[in-house]
Amino acid sequence: MASSFIISFALLACALFLMSGTSSAQLTHNFYSKSCPKVFDAVGSVVRAAVAKEKRMGASLLRLHFHDCFVNGCDGSILLDDTSSFTGEKTAGPNNNSVRGFNVIDDVKxxxxxxCPGVVSCADILAISAFESVIALGGPAWTVKLGRRDSKTASLAAANSGVIPPxxxxxxxxxxRFQAVGLSARDMVALSGAHTIGQARCTTFRARIYNDTNINAAFAxxxxxxxxxxxxxxxxxxxxxxxxxxxxxxxSYYGNLISQKGLLRSDQQLHNGGSTDSLVELYNRNPESFFRDFAAAMIRMGDIRPLTGSNGEIRKNCRVVNS
Known part of the structure; x- marks a missing residue:
């Protein structure tokens, strides 16, 4: 089913480019067509092997891209280890003991x-890894726009500022919070569908399963x-x-919400008598609409404040800035 949408996704990407204030004209789907034409093969082979070994890794790599883009744009800053000059984002509240998959990104790099040495940025590797993870687990394809460069710094304060929804x-x-980075409510509901894969720690849902009333009793x-x-x-x-x-x-994530089986409190908010109920119901009965909107939202998310041109750098090691 995913392959049948590729052409329409490409057309939709063009329309989104014209409409979105976060888009960059310097990001293109063929950015590496001459400098690194086999980049998708290289990234995909490592990601597919990692996901085959541990299914959860697909969700983890997708989440890395999300958490990177929401903090100062899609610049690979989440991958940087702490240094003497800055404390990075890995120990921030939304990331500590939560984001993972860094070793897989190391292997991909x-x-x-x-x-193709010195050509592909870590920020673009995150974008492609997210794409390959979704494909590996049966999700939709989309036209991945590339050309991002890597940040030379990271910010613990920015990652802790509340831009990543708890x-x-x-x-x-x-x-x-999604509107603050140029994404609509529809994008938010579609991107939340990424919770059809992955796992959450008890500490993130304990309050819900013991205290909330909008939850299926047997599920709780x-x-x-x-x-x-x-x-x-x-x-x-x-x-x-x-x-x-x-x-x-x-x-199936959306069917869970309709049955009041959203694991996180924020998940169940999408179908709780509010303005997004109808979208949840649409995606539950029409998986093609979900796939199409998810792909479009991923394109838009990947356009959040990228570093391009002469800004930033192409890191040799995704964990450290170039010396």
Whole structure:
């Protein structure tokens, strides 16, 4: 089903480029067509192997791209280790003990450097890795725009500033935070569908399964067995974000919300009597609409404030700036 949408996604990308204030004319789908024509093969081979080894890794790589783009744009800053001159983003509240997959990105970078050294940015590697992860788990294809350059610094303060919506977010909070980076409420609901894959730690959903009333009772009880009270006990125990098909990129996440089986409080906000209920219901009954809108939203998210031209650099090692 995903392959049938590729042409329409490309056309939609052009329309989004004209409409979006976050787009950059310097990002193009064929940016590496001459300088590194096999970049997708190189990235894809490593990502597919990693996802085959651990299905959860697909969600982790997709999340890295999301958390990178929301903090000062899609610039690869999330990959930087702390230095004597700055504290990076890895230990920020939304990322600490949460974001993962850095070793896979290291492996991808090594593979790409063998194919075309000094050409492909770590920011673009994140974008392609997210794409390949979704494809590997059965999701849609889209036209990945490339040409980003890498930041020479990172900011713990920026990552802690609230730009990344926390799992306790209200619907208005979610809409506002996505709008702040040029993404619509529709984009937000579609991108939230990425929670059809991956897992969450007990500490992020404990309050919901014990305190919320807009939750299926049997579902809450089943999650409580692996997420006991009080806080501090089993905080790092994991549960799938999608109780039905946790390793397949499909639209079942939206059916979960309609059944009040959203694991995170912020998930259930999307179908809780508010303005986004109708979108959740659309994506539940029409997976093609979800795939199409998710792909369009990924293109738009990848356009958030990229470094291009002579800005930034092409890092040799994604964890450190060039010496």
């Amino acid at each position: 090594k593979k790409v450097e063998k194919v 799992p306790q977010s209200t619907l208005s909070n979610l809409i506002n 009880k089943s999650r409580q067995s692996n997420c006991p009270r009080p806080a501090g006990s089993g905080d790092n125990n994991l549960a799938p974000l999608d109780v039905r098909t946790p390793n397949n990129f499909d639209n």
